[in-house]
Each structure stands twice: as C-alpha cells, then as structure tokens.
Amino acid sequence: MTEAEPGGPDPARTRGEDLAERTRGGERRALARLLTEVEDRSRAAESALRILYPLAGAAHLVGVTGAPGAGKSTLVAALVGEARKAGRAVAVLAIDPSSPITGGAILGDRVRMQAYAGDSDVFIRSMASRGHVGGLATSTVAAAAVLDAAGFPLVFIETVGTGQSEVEVAAIADTTLVVQAPEMGDEVQAIKAGLLEVADIVVVNKADRPGADRAASHLRSMLTVGAQHDRAMCDRPRPKRPEVLLASGATGQGIPEVLASLDRHEAKRRAAGSGEGADGTRLARAEAQVWGILSERLRGRVREPERATETEAILRAVADHELDPYAAADRLLEAFTRR
C-alpha cells in the first residue's frame, strides 16, 4: 500500500494475495497455509491481511483461559459440539507455547477434538509463539481476523497457561471465559484472581465433582467483594462483573447455558454499537495489533544496514553500563526521525 515495487511483481505479495482469495473462497488448505504465514509474520501474511482485515469484524471472538488442569480443552470441545448442533461453523485457535525440545503441541487432550476431523465447518489450529517475544497478541489477533474473514462466525481462542501474556491474549477477545476447576488449591485460587480481572464469564467446570457448588458461591462472593472494593477505592467502577456458571465439559451439563451466555454477551456488545466509549475491547485489540506491527517496523528500521552498526554500538554501551538506557533510547529515537 505504501511501498514502491521496482522491477515487476513481488512473489511474496502475489502468494499472499492468492492465499487471501482462496481463504475467502472457503478453501481450508489455503486457510491453514495462511495461518502458518501469519505465525511466521511473513510478508505474504501482511499482503493477505491487508485484503482480509477489512472483510473481518463479523465473528464473535471468545477467549478461553484458566489454570492448567481446569479442563479448558474439554469445555471448548463441548461448546464446539453445542454450536454444531445449531449448524454454526466454529474455529478454535489454541495458543501453544511451543518448544524445540517437545517439538510443538503439548495439549494431549486436544485429541478429543479429532471427533470433528471430517467436518469442514469446524477448524482447529494450534498457534505457537515461535520466539516472537511479546508479540503473541499481535499474531493471535491477525489469525482471528483471518478466520473471521474466512467466514467463521464463532472463534474460540484457547490459551494454555495463566501467565501474563496468556491473560493478555484472552483479554483481546470480545468475550473472555475463565475456566475454573472446583478443587484447585490455595495458590491456584489466588492466581485465579489475576484471571478474574479479564473474565466476562467464569465457568466452574467439572460441575459433577464435589465442591463445585461451593466453589461457585465462593467465586460469586469474591467478585461481589471485589466490586465493592473497586467502587470504594477506584476512580472509575470496574467495567466487568462476570457471570459465574456451573458446567461440565465431560458430561455436557450446563453447556447449552454457557453457549447462551456467550451469545447474550455478544448481543449486548453489538447493541452497544461502536460509538464513543462503547466497545473498548475492539479498540484495545486494534491498538495491540497496530502497536505490534509498529514495533516490528521500528525494530526493522534500527536494524537497517545503514543504522545497524550505530544501534549495535549503543546497545553494547548499555550492556557494558557505559550508557544509561534512557539516553540510549533517546539516541535511537533520534535515529528514527533522522531519515
């Protein structure tokens, strides 16, 4: 859009445009291939996204997070089944911190999803961070936009861990569902509090197990106390007051209610419109995505051949404690604007 192209068409760009076209046309292999390009942050992905992004915006993006062992994958599989009963197409993005040692996917129970292997209206995909530090949110938003433009009206974004970046990834969804097992220990109970801040809906999973009702009441009272605390202590009231539901991914108990709650949350968002103040999540998502791209562009710029030596020398001086990092940042900022 902004770059000149000396000497004929750019092959990466052509490939991206081709993948975008075929993805829009419903070709699942092209979709899979394009998501790999998105993961790799290739130039083909960029040219495809420039076409597909304006076509996206219709899908409901549901973030699913929670401590390991809470039963997220089982719950998502059950929700996919429930949506399929109503004929809805569904995509699942499983955010997966891959490892060169294990060689990739660590989610053993993703296997349950294989029930949908022959169903072209269900698309399941693991996304790895591939060492793009801090940029997982950018890739995830891009992948969700691709699935959205490919015609999936419902996209689950499932994260593995409960670290800061996983919480961020879950929080870029339209609706964030936090999954909680009833018998978690104290430490995890506490960690959960970090998750509750981003939750629109909390599901106490494994509702058939003893203690599930008590866990749900405990959560509801924690959330009430939290809201009171916020009203008393904070400048502005807490925007979210999550609903707490009991369900079981394994037995199917409560699953229609969870899907109905997701749909209600989305309907409310849409009714609020896109005016000033409304829909802060979509604005935050846009910002995260644009900022991720911008950071990459800027990193690229200081690494350009004519600046790389200067940049390297500045960073080396900071590493050797000869230059303070603020002065270094100011020098690099000056190098950006000098062009």
Add this chain to the structure above:
Amino acid sequence: MTEAEPGGPDPARTRGEDLAERTRGGERRALARLLTEVEDRSRAAESALRILYPLAGAAHLVGVTGAPGAGKSTLVAALVGEARKAGRAVAVLAIDPSSPITGGAILGDRVRMQAYAGDSDVFIRSMASRGHVGGLATSTVAAAAVLDAAGFPLVFIETVGTGQSEVEVAAIADTTLVVQAPEMGDEVQAIKAGLLEVADIVVVNKADRPGADRAASHLRSMLTVGAQHDRAMCDRPRPKRPEVLLASGATGQGIPEVLASLDRHEAKRRAAGSGEGADGTRLARAEAQVWGILSERLRGRVREPERATETEAILRAVADHELDPYAAADRLLEAFTRR
C-alpha cells in the same frame, strides 16, 4: 540529559536524584521508595536510573522460575541463608502478577523470608506488573540495576508463573535456575520443556521425596536428546546445556552445591569477558530494556495533544475494520518522523 528545563529545577528529577544518592549510601528506606518509583515508571525513577545505571554491572542476577508448587520460594530462602553464612549480601525480587481483588502479593510462603526481617544485608521485594502490559521485563531489569548499584552482589529474580512473560523475565538474568518438583504430572512435565530452553541450571527440588532421582535422570536424558536434536536440525548449536542438580529447599540438602553451581556459572561468564559474541545475555537484557523505554517514548509521542486526535481516529478505523492494521502502522510511523 536531553530535555531542557524551563523555569527552575524539576521536582520529580530532584526527588529521583535524592533517592539515587541515598540508595547508593545504603539507606534501605530510600531503596524501597525508589523501587516503588521504578514500578510506577515515574520520571523520578528515570532520573535516578540515569545516575545509578552506570554504577551497576557488578551484581550476579539469578533468575528463578518453575511451575507453581515446585518450591521456588523455599529454595530461594535456603539459597539466601547459604549466601548469608558466607557473609554475602543478597536481594530478592519476587515478580508478582498483582490483582486489585487480592490486593497484591499472592505468595503465601514468602512469609518464610521474614526470618531475615532484621538483617539489613537481605532485601526482599515484590514487584507487580501494574498493568504495564509487556513491560515487566523493562521494570525488572531497572529494579535489578537499582539493587546492583545499591551494593547487592547477588540478586535473585523469582517469578511466579510459567507464562511467556515469566520465562522472559527469568531469561534476562545472568544465570537462570529452573526449579522442578519430582512428582509433577504429565502436563506440567511438558510445560517445563518451555522452561528448559532458558535454563542454565535445573534444580529438582524436594529431593527427599520419592521419585526425585528418577526425575533428575529423566531430565538429563531429555536434555541430551534435545541437544542431539538441535545439532541435527538447527543452524547453530544450542547455546545452553543446563546442569541438573538435586536439592531440597526445605531440608537444606544440596543447597551449598546449588550456590556453588551458580557461582561457577557466573565466574565462567565473567571469564568470557564482554567481547564480540560473549555475554549475549547482557546484550539481550540491554536491548529489552532500551526497547521497553523506546516503546513508552513512542507511545507517549503518538498520544501527545497535537497528535492524539489523529491517533485515536486511526485506531478507531482499525477497530471498525475500515483500515487494515499495517496501513495504520505506516500512518503512525509517518506521524513519528514528521516533527
């Protein structure tokens, strides 16, 4: 350093300089106050760091990470005790994803550290992310530099979770110690693989429990397979081949050996010098820190009054899928350079 000061001294700057001076002088209250300023990323913190950063570089920064329940805090407490026996001053930075609901620290067993409450050569501090998304590494490096300049030769940086950002924080240390309990389940076993990539030393903690020896052998064989895989598949060999040690934070078993291993790792790093190729961690740390500051500066710049309206409109257009995020990034990049 680069900003002009119209109309007399800047109070934030004066406060920062004062805190830096008193921190260097060994005043623990000033140190604690300065770390709060660092957490808040205040302008006082910036002016203090501009003074202290060049005085830092002597400390050995040890990152400690591992799954919840692996016994990180107990192990760190034992290592602090061991270092104190030799008369060494020690600081501990506990990286803590705080929550408005729980109101802060979630590490119950941090209480064990209170044994050192009267010892001015032990300094323990929790650091919260305070919603500075993606910038925890920047704050942590800055806090570590403050402790370094305050004269602590050994600084432990302990993280809570096993998410991507926690792994990143651990990886910015000179030496990264990964703590593993012997009886973890399969899922955690696999997640651990993400941690092994950043490990210099792996401690199988709770060595008195059954299965500890087997867990250590299993880890050693995984690491051997990993190294073989890397040699076969990767362009360059895996830089790290972590040592695996058995210890118990609770009983003290193996603790002197872990401290000795940390010291050996640091001695090796220092012997390698700061020449080309050596000491990549310190360079990576400098880069993370400078990049964090630079990102804040740039975010600040697009939010400046004369640009805020334009920035807001661009982000809103992306949120509404009227503009693709790459085009948006290019427009904002143009706005930076126009000045």
